[in-house]
Amino acid sequence: MNGSRANNATLLAGIVEGLGQGKASAAVCVPAPYLQQCADTLAGSQLAWGAQDVSSHASGAYTGEVAASMLVDFGCRYVIVGHSERRAYHGETDAQVAQKTLAALNAGLTPIVCVGETLEQREAEQTNVVVGKQMSVVLDLLEENADDALARIVVAYEPVWAIGTGKTATPAMAQAVHAILRSQLRERSAAAGEKVAILYGGSMKPDNAVELMAQPDIDGGLIGGAALKAADFLAIINAA
Numbered sequence: 001m002n003g004s005r006a007n008n009a010t011l012l013a014g015i016v017e018g019l020g021q022g023k024a025s026a027a028v029c030v031p032a033p034y035l036q037q038c039a040d041t042l043a044g045s046q047l048a049w050g051a052q053d054v055s056s057h058a059s060g061a062y063t064g065e066v067a068a069s070m071l072v073d074f075g076c077r078y079v080i081v082g083h084s085e086r087r088a089y090h091g092e093t094d095a096q097v098a099q100k101t102l103a104a105l106n107a108g109l110t111p112i113v114c115v116g117e118t119l120e121q122r123e124a125e126q127t128n129v130v131v132g133k134q135m136s137v138v139l140d141l142l143e144e145n146a147d148d149a150l151a152r153i154v155v156a157y158e159p160v161w162a163i164g165t166g167k168t169a170t171p172a173m174a175q176a177v178h179a180i181l182r183s184q185l186r187e188r189s190a191a192a193g194e195k196v197a198i199l200y201g202g203s204m205k206p207d208n209a210v211e212l213m214a215q216p217d218i219d220g221g222l223i224g225g226a227a228l229k230a231a232d233f234l235a236i237i238n239a240a
Helices: 005-019 032-042 068-073 084-090 094-106 119-123 127-145 171-188 190-195 209-213 230-239
Strands: 026-030 047-051 078-081 110-115 154-157 198-200
Touching: 005 026, 005 032, 005 047, 005 230, 026 032, 026 078, 032 047, 068 094, 078 094, 094 110, 094 127, 110 127, 119 127, 127 171, 154 171, 171 190, 171 198, 171 209, 209 230
Parallel strands: 026 047, 047 078, 078 110, 110 154, 154 198
Antiparallel strands: none
């Protein structure tokens, strides 16, 4: 929940200028009120845009919710689902995250499906169980309801204990979880195992991005605070 029209204009212009016409794959996922600004500012650029959440419902009496079709109207390509803050502060369950993922896919959006463990769960050596369950609930629903859906998602591993705390998983720690997620995908679909990008979302910054993304199963980053400064965001993109 950051940004203003004036600050957004400066930030987006800086990112677009730095990206130029290269082959970098990058997107910004913004608060819903700023989607029109993104559509107006970023049309024709290399920078895609998306939203931070979506309703699991296609339409109806759900005051305050935003449907996937509405996001498509604003030119969104991506939407984040199951972010740790949605799970923690709004009580979103694995089942709800799975339904949102399906709603996004049905509308033609690419959902960025977030999974991750808390500090307590990591210290209890439950990381693999927690992350595996979060991912399995999504994969089960997609297999039941949408053809080739597994290969059309993006996955983001965000260790909750490393978000906004200044702590970062070591590259080896992050790679270990990414490898588990890759294995889960491969077990369901060989195509998904090869195609799906798995992003690291635990306080990736310019000074650790190269080492993190050098890991074989870390395909990119889900960037938080560092994306609010064009120079930092561009440095991470360049690292990728």
